[in-house]
Amino acid sequence: xxxxxxxxxxEYLARMKKVKDSxxxxxxxxxxxxxxANMCYLAxxxxxxxxxxxxxxxxxxxxxxxxxxxxxxxxxxxxKTTWLDASHVRWYSDDYVQNTEKHPFxxxxxxxxxxxxxxxxxxxxxxxxxxxxxxxxSLKNGLPEAKIVNGNLxxxxxxxxxxxxxxxxxKRAAKIVEKAMQTAIESLEPGSRQCDVAANxxxxxxxxxxxxxxxxxxxxxxxxxxxxSGAPHLTWTDERYSTGTIVMIEIAGxxxxxxxxxxxxxxxxxxxxxxxRVAEITVEGLNAALNTVKPGVTCEEVxxxxxKVLKKxxxxxxxxxxxxxxxxxxxxxxxxxxSLRPGDKTVLQPNMTFHCIPGMYFxxxxxxxxxxxxxxxxxxxxxxxxxxxxxxx
Amino acid sequence: xxxxxxxxxxEYLARMKKVKDSxxxxxxxxxxxxxxANMCYLAxxxxxxxxxxxxxxxxxxxxxxxxxxxxxxxxxxxxKTTWLDASHVRWYSDDYVQNTEKHPFxxxxxxxxxxxxxxxxxxxxxxxxxxxxxxxxSLKNGLPEAKIVNGNLxxxxxxxxxxxxxxxxxKRAAKIVEKAMQTAIESLEPGSRQCDVAANxxxxxxxxxxxxxxxxxxxxxxxxxxxxSGAPHLTWTDERYSTGTIVMIEIAGxxxxxxxxxxxxxxxxxxxxxxxRVAEITVEGLNAALNTVKPGVTCEEVxxxxxKVLKKxxxxxxxxxxxxxxxxxxxxxxxxxxSLRPGDKTVLQPNMTFHCIPGMYFxxxxxxxxxxxxxxxxxxxxxxxxxxxxxxx
Numbered sequence: 001x002x003x004x005x006x007x008x009x010x011e012y013l014a015r016m017k018k019v020k021d022s023x024x025x026x027x028x029x030x031x032x033x034x035x036x037a038n039m040c041y042l043a044x045x046x047x048x049x050x051x052x053x054x055x056x057x058x059x060x061x062x063x064x065x066x067x068x069x070x071x072x073x074x075x076x077x078x079x080k081t082t083w084l085d086a087s088h089v090r091w092y093s094d095d096y097v098q099n100t101e102k103h104p105f106x107x108x109x110x111x112x113x114x115x116x117x118x119x120x121x122x123x124x125x126x127x128x129x130x131x132x133x134x135x136x137x138s139l140k141n142g143l144p145e146a147k148i149v150n151g152n153l154x155x156x157x158x159x160x161x162x163x164x165x166x167x168x169x170x171k172r173a174a175k176i177v178e179k180a181m182q183t184a185i186e187s188l189e190p191g192s193r194q195c196d197v198a199a200n201x202x203x204x205x206x207x208x209x210x211x212x213x214x215x216x217x218x219x220x221x222x223x224x225x226x227x228x229s230g231a232p233h234l235t236w237t238d239e240r241y242s243t244g245t246i247v248m249i250e251i252a253g254x255x256x257x258x259x260x261x262x263x264x265x266x267x268x269x270x271x272x273x274x275x276x277r278v279a280e281i282t283v284e285g286l287n288a289a290l291n292t293v294k295p296g297v298t299c300e301e302v303x304x305x306x307x308k309v310l311k312k313x314x315x316x317x318x319x320x321x322x323x324x325x326x327x328x329x330x331x332x333x334x335x336x337x338x339s340l341r342p343g344d345k346t347v348l349q350p351n352m353t354f355h356c357i358p359g360m361y362f363x364x365x366x367x368x369x370x371x372x373x374x375x376x377x378x379x380x381x382x383x384x385x386x387x388x389x390x391x392x393x
Numbered sequence: 394x395x396x397x398x399x400x401x402x403x404e405y406l407a408r409m410k411k412v413k414d415s416x417x418x419x420x421x422x423x424x425x426x427x428x429x430a431n432m433c434y435l436a437x438x439x440x441x442x443x444x445x446x447x448x449x450x451x452x453x454x455x456x457x458x459x460x461x462x463x464x465x466x467x468x469x470x471x472x473k474t475t476w477l478d479a480s481h482v483r484w485y486s487d488d489y490v491q492n493t494e495k496h497p498f499x500x501x502x503x504x505x506x507x508x509x510x511x512x513x514x515x516x517x518x519x520x521x522x523x524x525x526x527x528x529x530x531s532l533k534n535g536l537p538e539a540k541i542v543n544g545n546l547x548x549x550x551x552x553x554x555x556x557x558x559x560x561x562x563x564k565r566a567a568k569i570v571e572k573a574m575q576t577a578i579e580s581l582e583p584g585s586r587q588c589d590v591a592a593n594x595x596x597x598x599x600x601x602x603x604x605x606x607x608x609x610x611x612x613x614x615x616x617x618x619x620x621x622s623g624a625p626h627l628t629w630t631d632e633r634y635s636t637g638t639i640v641m642i643e644i645a646g647x648x649x650x651x652x653x654x655x656x657x658x659x660x661x662x663x664x665x666x667x668x669x670r671v672a673e674i675t676v677e678g679l680n681a682a683l684n685t686v687k688p689g690v691t692c693e694e695v696x697x698x699x700x701k702v703l704k705k706x707x708x709x710x711x712x713x714x715x716x717x718x719x720x721x722x723x724x725x726x727x728x729x730x731x732s733l734r735p736g737d738k739t740v741l742q743p744n745m746t747f748h749c750i751p752g753m754y755f756x757x758x759x760x761x762x763x764x765x766x767x768x769x770x771x772x773x774x775x776x777x778x779x780x781x782x783x784x785x786x
Binding site for chain 1: 440442443469473490519520521525528530543545546588595596601605606615620621630716727735736752754756759
């Protein structure tokens with residue numbers, strides 16, 4: 001096997017055990033894993049093949065999960081690059097691909113029957129991007145005697161606490177994002193095309209450092225600017241930057257699918273007092289939130305520390321200020337589990353990792369200054385080390 | 394409005410008309426569009442916000458569709474960058490985001506009721522990536538009196554024939570991919586890290602040309618190499634290339650979300666006779682397929698021309714050799730409509746655009762040489778102009 005996995009088999013087995021324990025406690029016999037990050041987490045499978053339907057079948061009584069995918073992805077990719085043996089890699093023929101007459105989950109239902117799971121309790125990831133409504137309908141039709149239940153985020157909640165090796169990969173990603181953010185800030189000049197700045201950022205993110213190569217981040221560089229800088233998920237255009245423009249930069253270093261995100265805001269030329277003031281308040285609030293982080297504290301308590309700073313200055317923010325993240329695939333590097341927001345009672349534990357991004361988005365400008373952090377034994381450490389401020393060019 | 398759309402409002406209205414005609418003919422009152430490419434196609438909305446649930450509501454009696462999304466994406470992004478007026482942009486509060494207690498499609502159901510659609514025939518994109526099983530369940534629960542039907546690919550089938558302006562954007566993307574493929578081939582040297590080659594490719598793809606900036610392609614550069622070069626959807630690692638390695642390169646130029654994909658194969662050092670032979674057969678078969686393309690011919694006839702060449706040399710290929718493509722978002726630049734494969738009776742028409750990629754994937758190596766093409770009035774033209782061969786470094 002030309003193994004491409006960054007972890008030893010023992011780490012995958014330990015992850016499988018945690019997932020199976022969670023399945024057992026919830027009365028689940030079979031878990032169908034369709035989130036590519038969860039598939040990678042459990043099997044080591046890492047390819048851009050999630051644009052066709054594929055699934056990892058986890059059963060309580062089998063040490064290995066079973067990969068089911070398209071022939072061209074299974075016979076070489078899954079067989080050669082994961083820790084699964086040949087009996088745990090199955091494939092469907094190519095005429096199942098994007099064909100209205102038949103659906104890959106018809107095939108998956110057949111495999112489950114062959115595995116003796118036709119009458120079992122089968123959990124599916126109901127709200128994962130790659131488990132569509134048709135997957136669900138096709139499975140229900142193919143397995144009329146099975147009990148199909150919601151196993152959404154089951155694996156994601158196992159992923160929330162990182163192993164030392166995972167933390168190491170995220171710290172490598174942090175070295176990469178420091179370098180790329182420096183590149184971004186240097187490239188933002190009046191007259192530069194937005195696409196040229198994005199190209200420089202990409203070059204830096206993917207090259208990585210001399211020691212650690214860059215992987216593709218799960219979200220492309222976000223570069224809203226000017227009068228749409230308050231729209232945080234805009235990307236870039238061919239337009240040229242001009243003096244007086246505010247640019248929010250949100251990027252992530254990625255190494256072997258592990259992320260370290262970072263946002264900073266740049267003013268090309270002297271910023272308005274309003275922008276400076278919002279940036280100062282953002283940094284004060286972000287510091288307050290980070291200072292609150294330690295094991296035993298809840299996610300909503302971290303957000304409250306931020307909120308109090310905002311209130312002191314007469315501001316409010318409608319949206320959450322952060323989320324758990326780590327291993328992922330497009331379209332998101334967030335894990336969809338804990339969020340830093342009111343009502344989230346998740347208790348912080350060592351080696352949880354978050355992106356705290358208290359973006360302030362207004363109708364005519366935005367300011368975003370963020371930190372990715374790890375919960376330590378008695379507090380928190382940021383993954384990267386980069387000046388926490390508004391940059392003025 | 395800081396319109397970022399590349400088309401005039403008239404083009405959006407013409408698209409809306411075609412979609413409504415298709416809805417009418419199928420008895421659909423309301424269409425919920427969740428595929429980001431379809432949302433962009435109809436509204437001009439272009440942001441990396443599809444990692445949270447969002448939808449465009451098309452009704453027969455309203456000229457404009459209604460955007461429903463997260464507040465931070467709606468109030469500035471959708472309002473300022475699309476042709477929709479303020480009454481056609483709606484938002485849900487941030488506590489709907491990735492929250493197991495409530496789901497954005499609960500909110501969508503409420504909006505549909507407000508719009509008087511609670512008892513209508515509502516079509517949903519059942520197998521689109523961003524319409525999850527939970528979206529479907531939530532909608533059914535929220536609209537018990539509606540008739541919910543499958544409108545999968547309805548908009549995609551309208552997209553299959555491109556306008557002159559769309560073709561122009563794809564030809565710009567082709568200029569970009571020519572440049573990036575040249576960069577890729579030049580960068581592939583013994584001792585280069587895979588990530589450094591990927592970084593060079595990205596830099597070239599995103600910078601674009603002096604006239605046309607690059608947008609992010611919907612699939613990252615695919616660079617399977619060595620003994621896993623038969624696994625077409627692998628990306629890259631930190632490893633260094635060595636002499637004797639075969640590398641398949643599949644990339645796309647992208648301009649304002651329109652793609653022009655291209656695959657080429659490189660041998661670092663002298664290739665085996667087997668590799669050379671497969672490359673020659675691939676080019677002969679690809680030429681035969683392209684020579685068959687003209688209006689009136691079916692997709693399966695194009696594939697048959699390829700298949701005959703293969704058979705002559707005693708080879709077979711299990712998978713389709715191409716698909717319709719154009720405007721798109723991750724994770725795929727394919728449109729999921731017509732495929733070049735046996736059984737696909739789609740009749741070619743002028744300004745359909747395909748990626749013909751007859752990849753030959755073996756256990757120990759792969760060869761991929763492709764062309765993106767447009768169906769012309771009497772034949773076909775490739776979008777890019779790049780030597781159709783195995784490259785030997």
